Amino acid sequence: MKSKMNIFVGVAVLSAVLGYAHEHGADCSHDHAQEQKREHDHEHDGHGKCAAGGKAESHNRTERALKAVSVAKAVQDVMGLKTVRAERRRVTSTVVFAGRYELSPDARKVVATPVAGRLTLLVKPLAEVKKGDALFKVSSPDLVARSHDIEALEKRVNVYREIKTPNAALENELAVKRAERAAMLAGAEEKDGVVTVRAATEGMVESLVAQDGAWLETGAAAVQTVRTHDLRFKALVAASDALKLRNGMSAKVGEHHGRLRIGVGDDTGIVPIYVLFDNGVHALAGERSRAECVTDDTEEPHIAVPSRCIVSVGLQPTVFVRDPHNAERFIATPVVPGVSGGGWTIVEGLPSGHCEIVSEGSYELKLALPSAGDSKSAGHFHADGTFHEGEH
Numbered sequence: 001m002k003s004k005m006n007i008f009v010g011v012a013v014l015s016a017v018l019g020y021a022h023e024h025g026a027d028c029s030h031d032h033a034q035e036q037k038r039e040h041d042h043e044h045d046g047h048g049k050c051a052a053g054g055k056a057e058s059h060n061r062t063e064r065a066l067k068a069v070s071v072a073k074a075v076q077d078v079m080g081l082k083t084v085r086a087e088r089r090r091v092t093s094t095v096v097f098a099g100r101y102e103l104s105p106d107a108r109k110v111v112a113t114p115v116a117g118r119l120t121l122l123v124k125p126l127a128e129v130k131k132g133d134a135l136f137k138v139s140s141p142d143l144v145a146r147s148h149d150i151e152a153l154e155k156r157v158n159v160y161r162e163i164k165t166p167n168a169a170l171e172n173e174l175a176v177k178r179a180e181r182a183a184m185l186a187g188a189e190e191k192d193g194v195v196t197v198r199a200a201t202e203g204m205v206e207s208l209v210a211q212d213g214a215w216l217e218t219g220a221a222a223v224q225t226v227r228t229h230d231l232r233f234k235a236l237v238a239a240s241d242a243l244k245l246r247n248g249m250s251a252k253v254g255e256h257h258g259r260l261r262i263g264v265g266d267d268t269g270i271v272p273i274y275v276l277f278d279n280g281v282h283a284l285a286g287e288r289s290r291a292e293c294v295t296d297d298t299e300e301p302h303i304a305v306p307s308r309c310i311v312s313v314g315l316q317p318t319v320f321v322r323d324p325h326n327a328e329r330f331i332a333t334p335v336v337p338g339v340s341g342g343g344w345t346i347v348e349g350l351p352s353g354h355c356e357i358v359s360e361g362s363y364e365l366k367l368a369l370p371s372a373g374d375s376k377s378a379g380h381f382h383a384d385g386t387f388h389e390g391e392h
Helices: 002-015 032-043 051-064 073-079 141-162 168-185 362-368
Strands: 021-023 067-070 082-085 087-089 094-103 108-112 117-121 134-139 189-191 194-198 203-208 221-226 231-238 250-253 256-262 270-276 288-294 302-306 311-313 316-323 326-334 336-341 344-348 356-360 379-381 387-389
Touching: 073 326, 117 141, 117 221, 134 221, 141 168, 231 288, 302 356, 311 362, 316 362, 326 362, 356 362
Parallel strands: none
Antiparallel strands: 021 067, 067 326, 082 356, 087 302, 094 231, 094 288, 108 221, 117 134, 134 194, 189 194, 203 221, 231 270, 250 256, 250 288, 256 270, 302 344, 311 316, 316 326, 316 356, 336 344, 379 387
């Protein structure tokens, strides 16, 4: 008995406090008194049927009963218990490949000054900016001088206009200087020789290329921004696996849908595979994930669960299903595994096609179940990590 308790102590240290595990039917809300009455009536039914037959049927019903483990919500968080939903999948024709998110090649943008002048930074590194936010200012003596030249020309042209004597040379010179000044600004905001450069897109200030107060020449970089959600997914696969894919195929990475793009391989036999997304992706560059692609849309989908969800209780493949009426109760449900592929396995025996299955923590729940032949089928963990048979 001590060795058995030590096993559960070890599990409890990892999984904190589990609720008691008890042998029970699929529905905890039924009336046990009524069930006992029905068993008693069955034993005496048929005018002479022996009680042994009724007891045998009752024993078979108990053997078919499901076992369940109760785990408080706070303990689920401590032990890292996670669930996924069973779903209908085309298991045999689904190709899965692991990779990482990375920034799109054009996600970074270097923002340069349109004019030469003294730099005044208006943002800090790692600052989030929206489209139109001011990034920096540049005080340009050249712009001031050009403005003075234009003002002087405008006065001279106005004099000729007042006397109604056109001066084509001055008019052309004024037009050229105005065009040169506009070309220098390239649409940037300017007032009194100070140019304000604003963010063209939403993003984050990745780095400050120049120091505050530095003198910058025309076209010199000042700030580098990055669109953190402008990502693509990249995986490296064997050329033999890449032959099963083609450009433009639908692909799914987590909850994000995109299209496949096959890159150029090399003499190592490795081919880069990309998933391109139409919209921004809520993930981090460098984050690992798995992409899925169905190569045969004609395959009939079947109910499947992640293969890691299936554990052996005795010799019976089993999954733990969250009770739809009690989020703290998990029912050990026997299943019949079928074909596996891409980390998923087709199963039969689930109560529904979209039930919630434990994906992380199944082993701890398995150890909390009563062993076959135990006289006591209930148990619970205490906060100190010790396991006790029987209910609280």
